[in-house]
Amino acid sequence: MRTLELNFEESIEVCKALANKHRMAILRLLSERPHNVNELSERLGLPFSTTAVNVKKLEDVDLITTELLPGRGTQKINTKKYDQIIIDIAPQETKEIEETIIYDMPIGHFSDSSVEPSCGLVGESDYINGHDDPRAFYEVGRDEAQLIFFKTGYLEYRFPNRLPRGEKADQIKFSAEVCSEAPLFKLDWPSDITVWINGHEIATWTSPSDFGGERGFLTPKWWMTNHTQYGLLKNWRVNKDGCYLDDKLVNSNCTIDSLKIADNPYISFKIGVKEDAVNVGGINLFGHKFGNYRQGIVMRLLTEHK
Structure with missing residues (x-):
């Protein structure tokens, strides 16, 4: 879950923006999926001009982003940035200062892989290094992948x-757009997708579907709609209390201290489907130019100090 944390002073303009039923309705619609202003106008039953003004206000306080959609001229797509907003009303001088280190890893930049067909890497305009051949994952060009799929196995990102040396990690978060992998696509196709951080198994999420039939907002036009189109944005985080999946505590045995982040030169994030999983339904992993979210695998490392 993506959280915006504000102190008392920072929250004033955001609260002004939220004190409007139309803007709250816009955020609710953007929680379902990205929309353009025309779609928001139609669903809210409001004039285009009124909707555009309210979208601009949400942009001004950085609650949503607006981007040009590749391949559709000047059409603008609005996307919600946060799932929840937390306002801290405690005196600022008594609160610890939190710093965040953010890194957005392209999905083709994996350091290790072990995958089984069906499998493949897809770029902006074609398949990369062939189809259904695990050897393609070791060839030059894999860095350009915008969609990666396989039945079982894993990808590891370092x-x-x-x-900073001498500081301690307080919390680590990862987010990625993922779904199951079926022949073409299938909405009823569960798959148990597991994540490991620094070698520790964090959580297994059962993806319900391989989503297709309706084009993803970023999915290129050449990619047929009867293939996988988009996934769901999933969030994993680890703090002193344990491991969370989309803000739900799922593993209290693994904490931020057990990951020993300060002791390692890199941070390992591994995602895949086990051969002995209950639901062996494969995985699709989406990059910056495929699916519904303009990102790869995003890591947020939080530190706290007085």
Whole structure:
């Protein structure tokens, strides 16, 4: 879950923006998926001009982003940035200062892989290095992948460890757009997708579907709609209390201290499907130019100091 944390002073303008039923309705619609202003106007039953003004106000306080959609001229797509907002009303001088290190890893920049067909890497304009051949994952060009899929196995990403020397990690978060992998696509296709951080198994999430039939907002036009189109944005985080999946505590045995982040030159994030999983339904992993979210695998490393 993406959280915006504000102190008392920072919250004033955000609260002004939220004190409007139309803007709250816009945020609710953007929680479902990205929309353009025309779609928001139609769903809210408001004039285009009124909707545009309210979208601009939400942009001004950085609650949503607006981007040009590739391949559709000047059409603008609005996306919600946060799932919840927390306002701290405690005196600022008594609160610990929190710093965040953010790194957005392209999905083709994996450091290790072990995958089984069906599998493949897809770029902006074509498949990369063939189809259904695990050897393609070791060829030059894999860095350009915008969609990666496989039935079982894993991909490992090694993030640079930018934790300042002498400081301690307070929390680490990862987010990625993922779904199951079926032939073409299938909405009823569960798959148990597991994540490991620094070698520790964090959580297994059962993806319900391989989503297709309706084009993803970033999915290129050449990619047929009867193939996988988009996934769900999932969030994993670890702090002193344990491991969370989308803000739900799922593993209290693994904490931020057990990951030993300060002791390693890199931070390992591994994602995949086990051969002995209950639901072996594969995985699709989406990059910056495929699916519904303009990101790869995003890591947020939080530190606290007085």
